[in-house]
Amino acid sequence: MQRVKLSEADAQPVLIVGSVGYDDIETPHGKDTRILGGSASYACLASSYFAPTRMVAVVGNDFSEADRRRLDDHGIDTAGLQEDLSGPTFTWSGKYLDDFNDRETLDIQLNVFEKFEPVLPDAQKDSRFVLLGNIHPGLQAHVLDQLVAEDAFVAVDTIDLWITTAKPAFLELLKRVDFLVINDSESELLTGESNIIKAGAALRQLGPDKVVIKKGAHGAYFFYENGLFALPAYPVTELRDPTGAGDTFLGAVMGMLAALNKTDIDSIKQALFYGTAVASLTVEAFSCDRLESGGVETIESRVKELKQMTQL
Amino acid sequence: MQRVKLSEADAQPVLIVGSVGYDDIETPHGKDTRILGGSASYACLASSYFAPTRMVAVVGNDFSEADRRRLDDHGIDTAGLQEDLSGPTFTWSGKYLDDFNDRETLDIQLNVFEKFEPVLPDAQKDSRFVLLGNIHPGLQAHVLDQLVAEDAFVAVDTIDLWITTAKPAFLELLKRVDFLVINDSESELLTGESNIIKAGAALRQLGPDKVVIKKGAHGAYFFYENGLFALPAYPVTELRDPTGAGDTFLGAVMGMLAALNKTDIDSIKQALFYGTAVASLTVEAFSCDRLESGGVETIESRVKELKQMTQL
Numbered sequence: 192m193q194r195v196k197l198s199e200a201d202a203q204p205v206l207i208v209g210s211v212g213y214d215d216i217e218t219p220h221g222k223d224t225r226i227l228g229g230s231a232s233y234a235c236l237a238s239s240y241f242a243p244t245r246m247v248a249v250v251g252n253d254f255s256e257a258d259r260r261r262l263d264d265h266g267i268d269t270a271g272l273q274e275d276l277s278g279p280t281f282t283w284s285g286k287y288l289d290d291f292n293d294r295e296t297l298d299i300q301l302n303v304f305e306k307f308e309p310v311l312p313d314a315q316k317d318s319r320f321v322l323l324g325n326i327h328p329g330l331q332a333h334v335l336d337q338l339v340a341e342d343a344f345v346a347v348d349t350i351d352l353w354i355t356t357a358k359p360a361f362l363e364l365l366k367r368v369d370f371l372v373i374n375d376s377e378s379e380l381l382t383g384e385s386n387i388i389k390a391g392a393a394l395r396q397l398g399p400d401k402v403v404i405k406k407g408a409h410g411a412y413f414f415y416e417n418g419l420f421a422l423p424a425y426p427v428t429e430l431r432d433p434t435g436a437g438d439t440f441l442g443a444v445m446g447m448l449a450a451l452n453k454t455d456i457d458s459i460k461q462a463l464f465y466g467t468a469v470a471s472l473t474v475e476a477f478s479c480d481r482l483e484s485g486g487v488e489t490i491e492s493r494v495k496e497l498k499q500m501t502q503l
Numbered sequence: 504m505q506r507v508k509l510s511e512a513d514a515q516p517v518l519i520v521g522s523v524g525y526d527d528i529e530t531p532h533g534k535d536t537r538i539l540g541g542s543a544s545y546a547c548l549a550s551s552y553f554a555p556t557r558m559v560a561v562v563g564n565d566f567s568e569a570d571r572r573r574l575d576d577h578g579i580d581t582a583g584l585q586e587d588l589s590g591p592t593f594t595w596s597g598k599y600l601d602d603f604n605d606r607e608t609l610d611i612q613l614n615v616f617e618k619f620e621p622v623l624p625d626a627q628k629d630s631r632f633v634l635l636g637n638i639h640p641g642l643q644a645h646v647l648d649q650l651v652a653e654d655a656f657v658a659v660d661t662i663d664l665w666i667t668t669a670k671p672a673f674l675e676l677l678k679r680v681d682f683l684v685i686n687d688s689e690s691e692l693l694t695g696e697s698n699i700i701k702a703g704a705a706l707r708q709l710g711p712d713k714v715v716i717k718k719g720a721h722g723a724y725f726f727y728e729n730g731l732f733a734l735p736a737y738p739v740t741e742l743r744d745p746t747g748a749g750d751t752f753l754g755a756v757m758g759m760l761a762a763l764n765k766t767d768i769d770s771i772k773q774a775l776f777y778g779t780a781v782a783s784l785t786v787e788a789f790s791c792d793r794l795e796s797g798g799v800e801t802i803e804s805r806v807k808e809l810k811q812m813t814q815l
Contacts, residue, residue: 290697385602387720388738408699409721410735421812423722423733426700460815500733501813503772 192266193487194450195240195465201452204243204268205445207234208309208334209324209438211248211272212281215297216477218432219289226478227258228283230324230348233435234442236482237469238322239265240490241446245315247271247334251280251303261483270312275303291433292407311337320449323347323368324438328361335367344454346370347399348441354380365398369454372403372441387412391419401459405437413463420460422501425471425493432477436470439482443469468493504578505799506762507552507777513764516555516580517757519546520621520646521636521750523560523584524593527609528789530744531601538790539570540595542636542660545747546754548794549781550634551577552802553758557627559583559646563592563615573795582624587615603745604719623649632761635659635680636750640673647679656766658682659711660753666692677710681766684715684753699724703731713771717749725775732772734813737783737805744789748782751794755781780805 209231215224231248238244245268254274262269281304284297309330311318319340323331325348335345345368353361354377361381365371371394375387381397384390387404391414394402402414410423444459444466451458471493472485521543527536543560550556557580566586574581596610621642623630631652635643637660647657657680665673666689673693677683683706687699693709696702699716703726706714714726722735756771756778763770783805784797 386740386742388740406721409718410733412735412738419738419812421722421735421738423724423735426724426731426733428698428700430698457815498815500731502815503769503810 192239192264194242195447195487195490197241197447197450202242203320203449203452204245204315204318205238205320205322205449206245206247206311206315206318206334207231207238207322207324207442207445208247208326208331209234209322210281210304210326211250211254212283212304214282214434214478215284216432216434217286218291219287220431221477223477227261228434228478229281230326230435230438232262232479233438233473233482234322234324234445235262235267236265236479237439237442237473238446238449239267240443240469240487241465242320242449244268244446245271245318247309247311247315249273249275249303249307251278252276253279261479265483271310271315273307273310275306278303285434287433291430309334319343320445321345322441322445323364324441325350325353328353328357328364332360332364332367335364344369344448346372346441346445348372348437349377351377351380362397368399370401370403371399372405372437372444374405374407374437378404388419403463405440407433411463411467413459415456415459418456420463422463422467422497425467425497426500427471427474430474433474435473435479435482439473440466440470464494464497465490467497504551504576506554507759507799507802509553509759509762514554515632515761515764516557516627516630517550517632517634517761518557518559518583518623518627518630518646519543519550519634519636519754519757520559520638520643521546521634522593522616522638523562523566524595524616526594526746526790527596528744528746529598530603531599532743533789535789539573540746540790541593542638542747542750544574544791545750545785545794546634546636546757547574547579548577548791549751549754549778549785550758550761551579552755552781552799553777554632554761556580556758557583557630559621559623559627561585561587561615561619563590564588565591573791577795580627583622583627585619585622587618590615597746599745603742621646631655632757633657634753634757635676636753637662637665640665640669640676644672644676644679647676656681656760658684658753658757660684660749661689663689663692674709680711682713682715683711684717684749684756686717686719686749690716700731715775717752719745723775723779725771727768727771730768732775734775734779734809737779737809738812739783739786742786745786747785747791747794751785752778752782776806776809777802779809
């Protein structure tokens with residue numbers, strides 16, 4: 192597994208909690224069933240391009256050896272990946288509408304995810320870069336409870352489901368995190384604010400010092416103390432399946448920050464370019480296929496293109 | 504009238520043709536009637552912050568002295584502004600829906616615009632920076648026919664109405680222009696391409712070497728030979744009335760280019776930042792009010808903010 196070369200090499204590991212699942216996905220471009228998905232799968236594969244990556248998740252009795260090998264091939268530490276033989280792996284079935292902006296959940300089977308409680312291996316409790324991927328906010332908090340590092344940089348992602356069904360737990364969690372990454376519709380659902388600038392300020396009031404609002408094909412805004420940074424999406428012409436783009440984005444951003452062992456504003460801005468480039472791989476194919484195969488050279492060339500597209 | 508100070512001062516005049524009208528506008532924030540509007544009004548006021556500006560348009564027997572003074576106060580050369588005493592000025596009545604993304608035309612009265620034929624004063628036929636604002640493409644072409652400069656840099660704007668009702672004339676016109684500025688929905692209507700990157704390439708195939716696709720609150724993409732440049736909108740928090748934002752944007756861009764007497768790619772990129780900043784004034788109030796009163800200092804401070812928002 193080749194990593195992106197960064198000038199400063201004091202790479203820290205990233206701990207990522209989230210879901211691993213099998214997806215059935217239909218888009219205007221086609222359909223695929225029982226493909227590897229889940230927030231932890233995308234985020235860990237993305238992070239692994241930059242830093243040692245620790246996965247905390249659960250799979251069931253049907254998780255294939257081939258899929259486990261995909262994680263191994265990217266050097267992902269699966270000591271925290273529980274195998275629950277009492278049932279099958281989590282599954283999600285979804286359908287994207289014509290413009291890819293809306294998706295419909297056709298079916299969810301929690302399966303072993305229903306009883307999942309993330310347990311950090313002792314050797315991982317000192318993690319200082321922590322990504323709480325999209326799962327129930329109560330489980331995200333449970334990961335934080337197990338950390339021993341005083342200065343951990345904690346990033347969190349979520350989806351509308353948790354804002355609707357577990358808002359108090361999510362608001363409690365937000366007081367404990369440094370970096371919230373959320374999409375624009377979720378941001379409006381949480382703050383009631385449709386103006387993205389006002390929403391960014393409102394989200395920072397909820398706890399996280401740093402906030403990114405993602406606008407899909409329209410790029411992202413990064414809000415920080417007294418500042419704002421905007422960047423476009425990578426100009427993808429062959430959009431196949433947007434599933435996992437957000438998880439990939441944040442996985443790459445946190446991987447890059449861990450690789451640099453930095454969390455200052457300038458480093459985050461740089462990492463956002465890398466996150467954007469890596470996410471552009473994910474949307475070009477179903478499942479994690481293109482994310483896995485994309486490679487360091489493609490990532491670096493896309494970051495270069497993004498900079499040419501934006502820098503005077 | 505104070506102009507934006509630019510280091511190189513070989514300012515050329517800009518010739519702008521378009522409509523001058525009285526608008527009745529309703530937005531979620533309020534309603535105003537009989538306010539100065541029209542593509543030429545917005546574009547000329549915007550351009551006047553940068554370069555000598557020549558307006559080619561028509562008004563009727565009801566055009567007020569106060570509104571004429573607004574143009575005079577910005578130093579706009581109205582030698583090409585015809586006064587047709589046979590009827591009233593063009594009027595448009597429109598309503599914006601909740602999210603400001605959609606608008607409904609409630610009424611149009613062409614009035615003196617119906618018989619309008621743009622006539623360039625002899626002294627303006629040598630114009631080398633020409634903005635064909637939103638009017639029927641046949642009238643836009645009629646302006647080009649009167650130009651004598653061999654090396655004029657011609658920019659064109661349009662609306663969905665002309666793409667729907669006068670597509671052949673607009674396609675003919677596109678072969679004669681250098682710079683097309685169009686919004687994303689119009690771009691899709693014209694090319695049939697919803698992917699903005701593919702649409703940009705398709706538009707360049709139609710004639711103009713340089714194309715900007717505007718995405719409203721999501722910024723704009725600039726397409727040129729072998730290149731692409733993306734910039735965000737200025738982060739407006741008090742959106743009042745988006746009417747004229749596109750005309751303002753292009754008016755400022757062309758004013759800036761004329762002021763620099765340059766049309767190279769780097770100059771256009773710089774001008775896009777200025778166009779974005781000036782357009783942000785227009786949307787903060789009904790009619791041209793904030794555009795007129797905004798002033799050079801506000802424009803320069805917004806350009807600075809936009810650069811801080813985007814440059815590493």
